[in-house]
Amino acid sequence: GEDVEQSLFLSVREGDSSVINCTYTDSSSTYLYWYKQEPGAGLQLLTYIFSNMDMKQDQRLTVLLNKKDKHLSLRIADTQTGDSAIYFCAERKNFGNEKLTFGTGTRLTIIP
Amino acid sequence: GAVVSQHPSRVICKSGTSVKIECRSLDFQATTMFWYRQFPKQSLMLMATSNEGSKATYEQGVEKDKFLINHASLTLSTLTVTSAHPEDSSFYICSARNSLRVGTDTQYFGPGTRLTVL
Numbered sequence A: 001g002e003d004v005e006q007s008l009f010l011s012v013r014e015g016d017s018s019v020i021n022c023t024y025t026d027s028s029s030t031y032l033y034w035y036k037q038e039p040g041a042g043l044q045l046l047t048y049i050f051s052n053m054d055m056k057q058d059q060r061l062t063v064l065l066n067k068k069d070k071h072l073s074l075r076i077a078d079t080q081t082g083d084s085a086i087y088f089c090a091e092r093k094n095f096g097n098e099k100l101t102f103g104t105g106t107r108l109t110i111i112p
Numbered sequence B: 001g002a003v004v005s006q007h008p009s010r011v012i013c014k015s016g017t018s019v020k021i022e023c024r025s026l027d028f029q030a031t032t033m034f035w036y037r038q039f040p041k042q043s044l045m046l047m048a049t050s051n052e053g054s055k056a057t058y059e060q061g062v063e064k065d066k067f068l069i070n071h072a073s074l075t076l077s078t079l080t081v082t083s084a085h086p087e088d089s090s091f092y093i094c095s096a097r098n099s100l101r102v103g104t105d106t107q108y109f110g111p112g113t114r115l116t117v118l
Helices: none
Strands: A004-006 A009-013 A018-024 A031-037 A043-050 A055-058 A061-066 A071-076 A085-094 A097-102 A106-111 B004-007 B010-013 B019-025 B032-038 B044-051 B067-073 B076-081 B090-097 B107-109 B113-117
Touching (some): A018 A031, A018 A085, A018 A106, A043 A061, A043 A071, A043 B107, A097 B032, B004 B090, B019 B090, B032 B076, B044 B067, B076 B090
Antiparallel strands (some): A004 A018, A061 A071, A085 A097, B032 B090, B090 B113
Protein backbone atom coordinates (compact mmCIF):
# COMPACT_ATOMS: atom_id res chain seq x y z
CA GLY A 1 0.00 0.00 0.00
CA GLU A 2 0.87 3.67 -0.09
CA ASP A 3 3.40 4.93 2.42
CA VAL A 4 1.50 8.16 2.88
CA GLU A 5 -2.28 8.37 2.59
CA GLN A 6 -4.73 11.21 2.42
CA SER A 7 -8.41 11.62 1.69
CA LEU A 8 -8.86 12.68 -1.91
CA PHE A 9 -11.48 15.39 -1.46
CA LEU A 10 -12.62 17.91 1.13
CA SER A 11 -15.30 20.58 0.79
CA VAL A 12 -15.56 23.41 3.29
CA ARG A 13 -17.68 26.52 3.54
CA GLU A 14 -15.91 29.83 3.27
CA GLY A 15 -15.02 31.09 6.73
CA ASP A 16 -15.04 27.65 8.35
CA SER A 17 -11.96 25.72 9.33
CA SER A 18 -10.53 23.05 7.05
CA VAL A 19 -8.82 20.00 8.47
CA ILE A 20 -6.77 17.88 6.10
CA ASN A 21 -5.54 14.56 7.41
CA CYS A 22 -2.57 12.40 6.52
CA THR A 23 -1.32 9.06 7.76
CA TYR A 24 2.13 7.67 7.23
CA THR A 25 3.74 4.35 7.98
CA ASP A 26 7.40 4.99 8.68
CA SER A 27 8.02 5.73 12.33
CA SER A 28 11.55 6.89 11.54
CA SER A 29 10.32 9.90 9.60
CA THR A 30 12.13 13.03 10.67
CA TYR A 31 10.37 15.94 9.01
CA LEU A 32 6.79 16.07 7.80
CA TYR A 33 5.70 18.71 5.31
CA TRP A 34 2.59 20.25 3.91
CA TYR A 35 2.64 21.56 0.34
CA LYS A 36 -0.03 23.41 -1.63
CA GLN A 37 -0.48 22.98 -5.37
CA GLU A 38 -2.69 25.30 -7.35
CA PRO A 39 -3.94 24.24 -10.80
CA GLY A 40 -1.15 23.88 -13.33
CA ALA A 41 1.50 25.04 -10.89
CA GLY A 42 4.31 23.59 -8.85
CA LEU A 43 4.30 22.97 -5.14
CA GLN A 44 4.43 25.69 -2.54
CA LEU A 45 5.79 24.78 0.87
CA LEU A 46 3.24 25.79 3.49
CA THR A 47 4.77 24.50 6.67
CA TYR A 48 6.66 21.62 8.17
CA ILE A 49 7.03 19.95 11.54
CA PHE A 50 9.88 18.07 13.08
CA SER A 51 9.05 14.63 14.38
CA ASN A 52 9.70 15.51 18.02
CA MET A 53 7.05 18.23 17.97
CA ASP A 54 3.33 17.79 18.61
CA MET A 55 2.04 21.03 17.20
CA LYS A 56 3.13 23.97 15.15
CA GLN A 57 1.11 27.09 14.43
CA ASP A 58 1.80 29.65 11.74
CA GLN A 59 -0.86 32.31 11.29
CA ARG A 60 -3.96 30.51 9.94
CA LEU A 61 -2.18 27.16 9.73
CA THR A 62 -1.93 24.65 12.55
CA VAL A 63 -0.13 21.36 12.17
CA LEU A 64 -0.79 18.54 14.62
CA LEU A 65 1.36 15.45 14.78
CA ASN A 66 0.42 12.26 16.60
CA LYS A 67 3.55 10.22 16.31
CA LYS A 68 2.08 7.23 18.12
CA ASP A 69 -0.70 6.91 15.54
CA LYS A 70 1.49 8.24 12.69
CA HIS A 71 -1.16 10.84 11.95
CA LEU A 72 -0.57 14.35 10.69
CA SER A 73 -3.16 17.04 10.16
CA LEU A 74 -3.28 20.53 8.73
CA ARG A 75 -5.91 22.93 9.99
CA ILE A 76 -6.63 26.06 7.99
CA ALA A 77 -8.58 28.60 10.00
CA ASP A 78 -11.07 30.97 8.33
CA THR A 79 -10.83 29.20 4.99
CA GLN A 80 -10.88 31.55 1.99
CA THR A 81 -11.52 30.99 -1.71
CA GLY A 82 -7.81 31.38 -2.33
CA ASP A 83 -7.22 28.27 -0.26
CA SER A 84 -8.74 26.13 -3.00
CA ALA A 85 -5.96 23.81 -4.12
CA ILE A 86 -4.55 20.36 -3.70
CA TYR A 87 -2.70 19.81 -0.46
CA PHE A 88 0.07 17.24 -0.21
CA CYS A 89 1.66 15.93 2.91
CA ALA A 90 5.15 14.52 2.58
CA GLU A 91 7.51 12.69 4.85
CA ARG A 92 11.24 12.69 4.93
CA LYS A 93 12.52 9.34 6.14
CA ASN A 94 15.68 10.16 8.06
CA PHE A 95 18.53 12.59 8.26
CA GLY A 96 20.67 10.65 5.84
CA ASN A 97 18.00 10.48 3.18
CA GLU A 98 16.82 13.60 1.44
CA LYS A 99 14.02 11.94 -0.48
CA LEU A 100 10.45 12.97 0.16
CA THR A 101 7.52 10.60 -0.10
CA PHE A 102 4.32 12.37 -0.99
CA GLY A 103 0.78 11.54 -0.09
CA THR A 104 -1.94 11.21 -2.65
CA GLY A 105 -3.08 14.80 -2.22
CA THR A 106 -6.36 16.25 -0.93
CA ARG A 107 -8.34 18.52 -3.19
CA LEU A 108 -9.85 21.29 -1.07
CA THR A 109 -12.95 22.95 -2.49
CA ILE A 110 -14.37 26.08 -0.91
CA ILE A 111 -18.14 26.48 -0.91
CA PRO A 112 -19.22 30.15 -1.04
CA GLY B 1 13.09 33.69 -0.67
CA ALA B 2 14.19 30.58 -2.49
CA VAL B 3 13.02 30.61 -6.08
CA VAL B 4 13.22 27.76 -8.52
CA SER B 5 12.37 28.20 -12.18
CA GLN B 6 11.69 25.71 -14.92
CA HIS B 7 11.85 26.17 -18.64
CA PRO B 8 9.85 25.62 -20.71
CA SER B 9 6.57 25.72 -18.82
CA ARG B 10 4.80 23.82 -21.57
CA VAL B 11 6.04 21.84 -24.53
CA ILE B 12 4.31 19.87 -27.25
CA CYS B 13 6.42 17.62 -29.41
CA LYS B 14 6.14 14.83 -31.92
CA SER B 15 6.77 11.24 -30.98
CA GLY B 16 10.42 10.28 -31.35
CA THR B 17 11.88 13.69 -30.60
CA SER B 18 13.91 14.60 -27.53
CA VAL B 19 12.90 17.32 -25.12
CA LYS B 20 15.12 19.14 -22.63
CA ILE B 21 13.71 20.69 -19.47
CA GLU B 22 15.77 23.10 -17.38
CA CYS B 23 15.56 23.61 -13.65
CA ARG B 24 17.30 26.61 -12.11
CA SER B 25 17.73 27.79 -8.56
CA LEU B 26 17.66 31.55 -8.94
CA ASP B 27 18.88 32.86 -5.60
CA PHE B 28 20.65 29.98 -3.91
CA GLN B 29 23.09 27.20 -4.62
CA ALA B 30 21.74 23.70 -4.94
CA THR B 31 24.09 20.76 -4.90
CA THR B 32 21.08 18.50 -4.99
CA MET B 33 18.03 18.76 -7.19
CA PHE B 34 15.18 16.34 -7.60
CA TRP B 35 13.03 15.46 -10.58
CA TYR B 36 9.44 14.37 -10.10
CA ARG B 37 6.73 13.24 -12.42
CA GLN B 38 3.06 13.83 -11.78
CA PHE B 39 0.27 12.17 -13.68
CA PRO B 40 -3.15 13.83 -13.80
CA LYS B 41 -4.86 13.84 -10.41
CA GLN B 42 -2.06 11.82 -8.88
CA SER B 43 0.75 12.44 -6.49
CA LEU B 44 4.34 13.25 -7.28
CA MET B 45 6.64 10.36 -7.98
CA LEU B 46 10.35 10.88 -7.55
CA MET B 47 12.23 9.97 -10.69
CA ALA B 48 15.79 10.79 -9.79
CA THR B 49 18.11 12.75 -7.55
CA SER B 50 20.47 15.03 -9.40
CA ASN B 51 23.84 15.73 -7.80
CA GLU B 52 26.08 18.52 -8.98
CA GLY B 53 29.20 17.16 -10.59
CA SER B 54 28.24 13.52 -10.39
CA LYS B 55 25.84 11.03 -11.85
CA ALA B 56 22.19 11.16 -10.98
CA THR B 57 20.61 8.52 -8.79
CA TYR B 58 17.53 7.03 -10.39
CA GLU B 59 14.57 5.51 -8.62
CA GLN B 60 13.61 1.95 -9.31
CA GLY B 61 11.79 1.56 -12.59
CA VAL B 62 13.05 4.82 -14.12
CA GLU B 63 15.12 4.30 -17.24
CA LYS B 64 18.29 6.35 -17.00
CA ASP B 65 18.91 6.16 -20.73
CA LYS B 66 15.42 7.47 -21.36
CA PHE B 67 15.55 10.31 -18.87
CA LEU B 68 18.98 11.90 -19.04
CA ILE B 69 19.91 14.18 -16.17
CA ASN B 70 22.78 16.63 -16.15
CA HIS B 71 23.64 18.81 -13.14
CA ALA B 72 26.56 20.78 -14.48
CA SER B 73 26.46 23.73 -12.09
CA LEU B 74 25.22 24.62 -8.63
CA THR B 75 22.18 26.36 -10.06
CA LEU B 76 21.17 24.28 -13.07
CA SER B 77 19.94 20.75 -13.66
CA THR B 78 18.49 19.51 -16.93
CA LEU B 79 16.23 16.59 -17.69
CA THR B 80 16.17 15.33 -21.25
CA VAL B 81 13.38 13.01 -22.29
CA THR B 82 14.90 11.09 -25.18
CA SER B 83 12.83 9.67 -28.02
CA ALA B 84 9.65 10.82 -26.35
CA HIS B 85 6.46 8.83 -26.77
CA PRO B 86 2.87 9.65 -25.84
CA GLU B 87 3.17 7.70 -22.59
CA ASP B 88 5.86 10.16 -21.52
CA SER B 89 3.28 12.94 -21.51
CA SER B 90 3.14 14.22 -17.96
CA PHE B 91 3.81 17.13 -15.63
CA TYR B 92 7.49 17.20 -14.69
CA ILE B 93 8.44 19.11 -11.55
CA CYS B 94 11.89 19.77 -10.19
CA SER B 95 12.92 20.79 -6.72
CA ALA B 96 16.14 22.10 -5.29
CA ARG B 97 17.65 21.96 -1.84
CA ASN B 98 19.54 24.95 -0.51
CA SER B 99 23.06 23.68 0.06
CA LEU B 100 23.91 26.35 2.58
CA ARG B 101 20.81 26.15 4.69
CA VAL B 102 21.04 23.53 7.39
CA GLY B 103 18.22 22.23 9.51
CA THR B 104 15.11 21.52 7.54
CA ASP B 105 16.80 20.72 4.25
CA THR B 106 13.68 22.08 2.67
CA GLN B 107 13.09 21.41 -0.98
CA TYR B 108 11.86 24.32 -3.06
CA PHE B 109 9.80 23.39 -6.07
CA GLY B 110 9.72 24.75 -9.56
CA PRO B 111 6.45 25.62 -11.30
CA GLY B 112 6.52 22.46 -13.42
CA THR B 113 6.73 21.66 -17.12
CA ARG B 114 3.82 20.10 -18.92
CA LEU B 115 5.01 17.78 -21.66
CA THR B 116 2.60 16.58 -24.32
CA VAL B 117 3.86 14.08 -26.86
CA LEU B 118 1.72 13.67 -29.94
